[in-house]
Amino acid sequence: MALLELKGIRVRYGNVEALHGIDLSVEEGEIVTLLGANGAGKSTTLLTISGLVRPCAGDVLFDGRSLLRIPAHDVVRQGIAQSPEGRRVFGTMTVLENLRLGAFSVRDKDKCEKTLEWIFDLFPRLFERRDQLAGTLSGGEQQMLAIGRALMAQPRLLLLDEPSLGLAPLFVRSIFETVRNISASGVTVLLVEQNARAALKLASRGYVLEVGNVVMHDTAQNLLADPSVREAYLGG
Amino acid sequence: MEQFFQQLLNGLAVGGIYALVALGYTMVYGVLKLINFAHGDLFTIGAYLGLTLLVSCNLSGILGPAAAVLAVFVMVALLVALLGCLLERAAYRPLRKANRLSAVVSALGASIFFQNAVMLIYGARFYVYPDYLRPDFTVSLFGMAVPGVRLLVIAASVLLMLALWAFIQRTRTGAAIRAVAIDQGAARLMGINVNRVISLVFFIGPGLGGAAGLMVGIYYGQIDFTMGWSYGLKAFTAAILGGIGNIPGAMLGGLLLGVIEALAAGYIAIAWKDAIAFLVLILILIIRPTGILGERTADKL
Numbered sequence: 001m002a003l004l005e006l007k008g009i010r011v012r013y014g015n016v017e018a019l020h021g022i023d024l025s026v027e028e029g030e031i032v033t034l035l036g037a038n039g040a041g042k043s044t045t046l047l048t049i050s051g052l053v054r055p056c057a058g059d060v061l062f063d064g065r066s067l068l069r070i071p072a073h074d075v076v077r078q079g080i081a082q083s084p085e086g087r088r089v090f091g092t093m094t095v096l097e098n099l100r101l102g103a104f105s106v107r108d109k110d111k112c113e114k115t116l117e118w119i120f121d122l123f124p125r126l127f128e129r130r131d132q133l134a135g136t137l138s139g140g141e142q143q144m145l146a147i148g149r150a151l152m153a154q155p156r157l158l159l160l161d162e163p164s165l166g167l168a169p170l171f172v173r174s175i176f177e178t179v180r181n182i183s184a185s186g187v188t189v190l191l192v193e194q195n196a197r198a199a200l201k202l203a204s205r206g207y208v209l210e211v212g213n214v215v216m217h218d219t220a221q222n223l224l225a226d227p228s229v230r231e232a233y234l235g236g
Numbered sequence: 237m238e239q240f241f242q243q244l245l246n247g248l249a250v251g252g253i254y255a256l257v258a259l260g261y262t263m264v265y266g267v268l269k270l271i272n273f274a275h276g277d278l279f280t281i282g283a284y285l286g287l288t289l290l291v292s293c294n295l296s297g298i299l300g301p302a303a304a305v306l307a308v309f310v311m312v313a314l315l316v317a318l319l320g321c322l323l324e325r326a327a328y329r330p331l332r333k334a335n336r337l338s339a340v341v342s343a344l345g346a347s348i349f350f351q352n353a354v355m356l357i358y359g360a361r362f363y364v365y366p367d368y369l370r371p372d373f374t375v376s377l378f379g380m381a382v383p384g385v386r387l388l389v390i391a392a393s394v395l396l397m398l399a400l401w402a403f404i405q406r407t408r409t410g411a412a413i414r415a416v417a418i419d420q421g422a423a424r425l426m427g428i429n430v431n432r433v434i435s436l437v438f439f440i441g442p443g444l445g446g447a448a449g450l451m452v453g454i455y456y457g458q459i460d461f462t463m464g465w466s467y468g469l470k471a472f473t474a475a476i477l478g479g480i481g482n483i484p485g486a487m488l489g490g491l492l493l494g495v496i497e498a499l500a501a502g503y504i505a506i507a508w509k510d511a512i513a514f515l516v517l518i519l520i521l522i523i524r525p526t527g528i529l530g531e532r533t534a535d536k537l
C-alpha cells in the first residue's frame with residue numbers, strides 16, 4: 001500500500017478549476033518529484049494534501065486513511081509536514097521560536113530536543129542564528145528554516161514546495177544534498193521543483209503536471225531521458 | 237513638582253486602564269485584522285457587572301469590601317471574557333470568509349446591541365460605585381500623600397500586562413497566538429487550531445477590558461452606559477499610537493496617552509486634554525505612520 005495516494009483530486013478556486021482530477025502515489029521511503037510549469041497546480045496539490053485547500057472531488061489517502069475529514073491542523077499530527085511555497089517563516093519570531101512552533105504538534109519533549117539537535121546538525125547556520133528574527137535571515141537561510149521547521153514535526157512524509165527557488169547555485173546544491181540526507185534518515189519526500197534536472201537526479205520517480213492534469217509519470221531515469229521532458233523542462 | 241508627580245501618577249492610572257482596553261483591540265486586530273467595535277461596550281458591561289455583583293448581589297456585604305472587590309475583579313474578567321467568546325462565535329465567525337466590510341458592519345451592530353442592552357437593563361442614567369468600595373488609605377511617597385486607590389489601579393494594570401506579556405512570550409500557546417497573527421495558513425501547517433486561538437484572543441481581550449471597566453468604576457466612582465464609547469475611542473487611539481496589532485505597543489500607547497492627558501489637564505486646561513491627546517496621536521502618526529512600535533521588522537519573502 002502506498003504511503004500517500006491522491007485519487008481523482010479536483011480543486012476549484014471560485015469558478016476556475018485548478019486541478020482536473022489528479023492521481024498520484026508515493027511509497028514509503030521514496031523521493032518523488034512533481035514537475036510542471038508555473039500555474040500547473042503543483043502548490044495547489046501540496047496544499048490539498050496538507051488540508052489548506054479542500055478538493056471538490058476525489059480523495060487523499062495517507063496510510064490508507066482519508067485525510068479529507070480531518071481539519072488541516074490535525075494533518076500534521078498524522079505525519080505530514082510541509083515547507084510551503086514562499087517559505088512563510090514567522091518573520092517577527094526568532095529562528096528558535098520558529099523551530100519550536102514546527103514541533104507544536106509533538107508532545108514528547110525529549111524527542112523534540114533530539115530533533116532540534118539533528119536539525120542544527122543539518123543546518124549549522126540555523127544554530128548560529130537561533131536568536132535572530134526569522135524575517136532578517138537571508139533567503140537561503142529562511143529556506144533552511146522552513147525545511148527545519150517542517151522537520152520539527154517529525155513527519156513521515158515531508159512536502160517541499162520549491163526549496164531551491166531564488167537561491168544561488170552553491171546553496172541549491174547544498175539544499176538538494178540535505179534533502180538526500182533527510183530521505184536517508186527515513187523520511188519520505190514529495191518534492192515540487194522548477195529545477196527539474198536536479199530534482200530528477202535526486203528522486204526515484206516523477207510526475208509531470210500541465211494545467212491541472214498529470215500528463216506523465218515515470219521513473220526519474222526515464223523522465224530524464226524523455227525527449228518531451230527534455231524539451232519542456234530540461235532546456236533541450 | 238508635587239503637582240507634576242501627582243498628575244504623572246494619575247496619568248499612569250488612567251493610562252493603565254487605557255492600555256488594558258487597548259490590548260483587546262490590538263490582539264483581535266492582530267489575529268483577524270478586524271476592529272472589534274463592540275470592545276468598548278464589553279468594557280462598559282464589565283463596569284455594570286461589577287456594580288451588580290458588589291452591590292445588588294451584596295458580595296461586599298458578605299465578603300467585606302476588599303475581598304469582594306478582589307473576587308469580583310476575577311468574576312467580571314471571566315464573565316466578560318466568556319461574553320467575548322460568544323460575540324466572536326455569533327457575530328464574527330460566520331463572516332470569517334465574507335468580505336471585510338460585512339465584519340465591520342457586524343461589529344458596529346454588536347456595539348449598538350450591547351450598548352442598548354445595557355441601557356434597557358440598567359436604564360439611561362449614571363450609576364455610582366459606593367464610596368466604601370474605594371480603598372481610602374493614602375501612601376506617602378517622597379513626601380507626597382498619594383491616594384492608595386491610584387497606586388492599586390496602577391499596580392493591577394501593570395501586573396495584568398506583565399502576566400499577559402509573559403504568557404505571550406514564554407508559553408507555547410502564546411507563541412501560537414503570535415503565529416496566527418503573522419500567517420494563519422502557516423500556523424495551520426504547524427498544527428495550530430486557528431479557531432481555538434481566535435476564541436482564546438476573544439477571551440483574553442474582553443477579559444482584560446471587563447476588568448478595566450470595573451477599575452474605572454472603583455477609581456472614578458461613576459459609570460454610565462456610554463462610557464464604552466469614550467474609553468473605547470481613547471483605547472483605540474492608544475492602540476494606534478503604539479502600533480495596532482502590537483501588544484507592547486498597546487501597553488506603551490495606553491500609558492503614554494494617559495500621562496499626556498493628565499499633564500495636559502493639569503498644566504493647560506482640562507477642557508483641552510482630549511484635543512491635546514489627539515494632537516499627539518496625529519503628530520506621531522505623521523512621524524511614524526505605523527505607530528511607535530508598529531512593524532518593527534519587515535517580513536522578507
Ligand SMILES: Nc1ncnc2c1ncn2[C@@H]1O[C@H](COP(=O)(O)OP(=O)(O)OP(=O)(O)O)[C@@H](O)[C@H]1O
Pocket residue numbers: 013014018036037038039040041042043044045085
Ligand atoms: N488562492 C487562489 N485563488 C485563485 N486561484 C488560485 C489560487 N491559488 C492558485 N490559483 C490558481 O491555480 C492555478 C495553479 O496554481 P498553483 O499555485 O498550484 O501553481 P504552481 O504549479 O504551484 O505554480 P508555480 O510554479 O508558479 O508556483 C493557477 O492558475 C493559479 O492562478
Ligand SMILES: [Mg+2]
Pocket residue numbers: 042043044085161
Ligand atoms: Mg507553486
